[in-house]
Amino acid sequence: MNPPIAITGFGAICALHRASESIGTEAVARALAEGYRGISTPGHGLPYPDLHVGQVPLTNAGLRERLGLGDDGPRSRTALLALLAAQEAVRDLDGTADMAVISASTVGGMDLSEDHFDDWRNGRMEQARLALEHPVDAHTRFVADALGAQGFTSTISTACSSSANAIALGARLLQQGRARRVLAGGSDALCRFTIEGFRALSAMDTEPCRPFSPDRKGMNLGEAAAYLVLERADDVQRAGRTPLAFLGGWGNSNDAHHATATSPEGDGPYAAMREAIERAGLRPEDIDHINAHGTGTANNDATELRAMERLFGTVPPFTSTKALTGHTLAAAGALEAVIAIQCLRMGLIPVGFPVAGPMPGHTAMPVTAPERRLLRAVLSSSFGFGGNCSALVLMNAAPRPKASTGNT
Amino acid sequence: MSLLLSTSRKGLVDGDPPAVPAAAARRLSAIQRDAATLALAALHRAGTERPDAIIASTALGCLDDTERFLADMHDANGALLSPLPFMRSTHNTMAGQLALMLGCHGPNITHAQGLDGFHVSLVEAELLLHEHPEWRILVLAIDERTELLDRVAEALTPDPLPEGQIVAVGQGGEAFVLTGDADVPCIARVDWWDGTVPNPAILVPDGRLPIHGSIMAQDLGQLLVNGIDLPLFLGARRSTGLIVSSC
Numbered sequence: 001m002n003p004p005i006a007i008t009g010f011g012a013i014c015a016l017h018r019a020s021e022s023i024g025t026e027a028v029a030r031a032l033a034e035g036y037r038g039i040s041t042p043g044h045g046l047p048y049p050d051l052h053v054g055q056v057p058l059t060n061a062g063l064r065e066r067l068g069l070g071d072d073g074p075r076s077r078t079a080l081l082a083l084l085a086a087q088e089a090v091r092d093l094d095g096t097a098d099m100a101v102i103s104a105s106t107v108g109g110m111d112l113s114e115d116h117f118d119d120w121r122n123g124r125m126e127q128a129r130l131a132l133e134h135p136v137d138a139h140t141r142f143v144a145d146a147l148g149a150q151g152f153t154s155t156i157s158t159a160c161s162s163s164a165n166a167i168a169l170g171a172r173l174l175q176q177g178r179a180r181r182v183l184a185g186g187s188d189a190l191c192r193f194t195i196e197g198f199r200a201l202s203a204m205d206t207e208p209c210r211p212f213s214p215d216r217k218g219m220n221l222g223e224a225a226a227y228l229v230l231e232r233a234d235d236v237q238r239a240g241r242t243p244l245a246f247l248g249g250w251g252n253s254n255d256a257h258h259a260t261a262t263s264p265e266g267d268g269p270y271a272a273m274r275e276a277i278e279r280a281g282l283r284p285e286d287i288d289h290i291n292a293h294g295t296g297t298a299n300n301d302a303t304e305l306r307a308m309e310r311l312f313g314t315v316p317p318f319t320s321t322k323a324l325t326g327h328t329l330a331a332a333g334a335l336e337a338v339i340a341i342q343c344l345r346m347g348l349i350p351v352g353f354p355v356a357g358p359m360p361g362h363t364a365m366p367v368t369a370p371e372r373r374l375l376r377a378v379l380s381s382s383f384g385f386g387g388n389c390s391a392l393v394l395m396n397a398a399p400r401p402k403a404s405t406g407n408t
Numbered sequence: 409m410s411l412l413l414s415t416s417r418k419g420l421v422d423g424d425p426p427a428v429p430a431a432a433a434r435r436l437s438a439i440q441r442d443a444a445t446l447a448l449a450a451l452h453r454a455g456t457e458r459p460d461a462i463i464a465s466t467a468l469g470c471l472d473d474t475e476r477f478l479a480d481m482h483d484a485n486g487a488l489l490s491p492l493p494f495m496r497s498t499h500n501t502m503a504g505q506l507a508l509m510l511g512c513h514g515p516n517i518t519h520a521q522g523l524d525g526f527h528v529s530l531v532e533a534e535l536l537l538h539e540h541p542e543w544r545i546l547v548l549a550i551d552e553r554t555e556l557l558d559r560v561a562e563a564l565t566p567d568p569l570p571e572g573q574i575v576a577v578g579q580g581g582e583a584f585v586l587t588g589d590a591d592v593p594c595i596a597r598v599d600w601w602d603g604t605v606p607n608p609a610i611l612v613p614d615g616r617l618p619i620h621g622s623i624m625a626q627d628l629g630q631l632l633v634n635g636i637d638l639p640l641f642l643g644a645r646r647s648t649g650l651i652v653s654s655c
Contacts, residue, residue, distance in 0.1 A: 151648070
């Protein structure tokens with residue numbers, strides 16, 4: 001029997017923050033409650049006036065100011081976002097020295113590399129130092145050093161499922177007694193590389209995206225960093241502390257169908273969701289709400305809904321909050337876990353894009369009006385390139401979860 | 409405890425299955441082809457057709473396709489770009505391709521943690537094998553080298569190089585098959601080392617540029633080929649350690 005995992009801290013920065021407001025998970029909760037949609041045309045010098053994105057409304061200078069960073073050398077936007085979210089996540093902890101840090105990113109310091117690539121390939125190496133920010137683990141080391149965390153450290157890069165897998169690894173380390181406290185999540189900044197890439201794939205909607213809508217045209221990219229602090233529930237209880245929520249279960253399966261597209265029946269998504277629910281000791285009918293992957297592409301939304309229909313029969317109320325935040329790539333799993341936790345805490349099923357009707361061949365459609373009720377378990381899905389499919393089950397901290405039995 | 413069933417270095421040896429069929433190989437990038445060749449040989453030597461999980465590590469990922477797409481972005485002048493280099497630029501390209509090629513629907517992870525990525529992959533394998541001792545897990549470490557990487561590494565190398573330090577930018581990889589099933593013959597065993605690693609036997613000196621994690625995997629592969637006579641501590645300084653010993 002595996003010990004349950006408690007979530008004792010969380011932090012996030014994403015497009016749901018409004019420039020005039022305080023940032024963090026409280027701002028996420030407020031935006032969800034108000035139905036705020038953080039999608040706009042890009043600023044901060046990104047040359048795409050014809051697109052819509054989910055952008056954090058702070059410049060790099062603004063992020064540095066909030067972090068109280070002096071001129072400590074070049075930092076990628078991914079690293080600045082990561083530290084801001086990580087600082088919030090550990091705010092109430094009594095110490096971080098023995099904490100493991102497991103982060104996730106797909107672009108790392110690409111925002112700097114793409115600016116200097118032309119110099120480098122032409123032998124102008126004055127700014128070569130910036131290349132040290134390029135590896136996707138540079139932000140993880142920056143965060144771990146800034147927090148004085150000296151435990152196990154890694155960075156997962158499994159495309160859009162990355163930070164869900166970081167959270168799962170953290171939970172395994174705790175369950176098997178290899179860590180006492182884990183910071184797990186991910187960070188990805190908007191950059192031209194990913195915008196051009198998804199545009200080349202014709203996977204972008206130039207208008208605000210419409211996940212699970214019959215007229216959906218693709219995704220909006222977003223940027224975010226989000227982290228959870230994980231501890232063993234028995235440790236937390238012994239210390240007389242109250243968790244924010246429990247991590248009930250997780251699943252990881254490869255669709256093994258195509259480099260970028262999901263199989264018609266959604267085999268990978270189905271297996272990942274089923275494993276997460278079983279690991280939580282739950283049955284499909286125990287899931288009160290699904291924070292779907294829901295990118296807004298033709299392929300994802302159809303195959304994901306097919307997988308949900310196969311697993312649940314009657315699909316629980318589901319939402320794609322990517323309609324609110326954009327698709328934040330490696331950060332998506334952790335950001336949507338934060339959103340799921342806020343939904344559990346508020347008893348809220350939020351609206352993503354209010355579709356006019358179901359997609360052809362389906363009867364189920366996403367939530368079109370917000371609902372207020374007690375939620376016990378929320379499933380959050382994250383699927384990516386390379387067939388990487390992951391899912392998490394977040395559970396209300398009020399009723400104790402049944403002990404997890406693993407999936408053996 | 410994990411048991412190492414097999415390892416494969418770059419290049420096939422007598423008795424290995426043929427490398428990836430030419431028709432399939434044409435669609436793959438060089439780093440994907442190398443990953444497939446390493447993986448197929450390690451699986452064959454372990455008597456395993458399809459692993460239960462795939463864990464890859466790569467420090468810098470698919471540099472060639474990343475540079476190709478960056479070059480296209482700079483040179484296109486508004487023309488439509490080919491999505492192929494972008495699709496193949498993600499770090500999980502190799503593990504995803506292997507899952508597809510082998511029909512492996514199990515857990516699929518890619519770590520990118522510089523020199524520590526390989527060690528972290530072994531930790532992940534150990535955690536999975538604790539849950540499923542009977543599994544066969546493919547652990548792969550791979551990195552590629554480009555002209556631009558060499559140029560950047562050269563620019564970042566201190567001149568003169570402090571004594572005792574070296575700069576190693578290489579390419580290559582190593583694949584391993586691990587299980588928790590104690591009933592099969594193995595070439596080495598991996599256990600948790602409780603406490604932080606005091607003085608790792610396979611630790612790249614600080615002077616090496618923190619670039620390629622596959623170096624550690626290749627070092628371990630070399631030691632395994634030669635036979636381990638003393639236990640090896642494996643891991644980054646101050647990290648959760650592993651200890652490798654002969655079976």
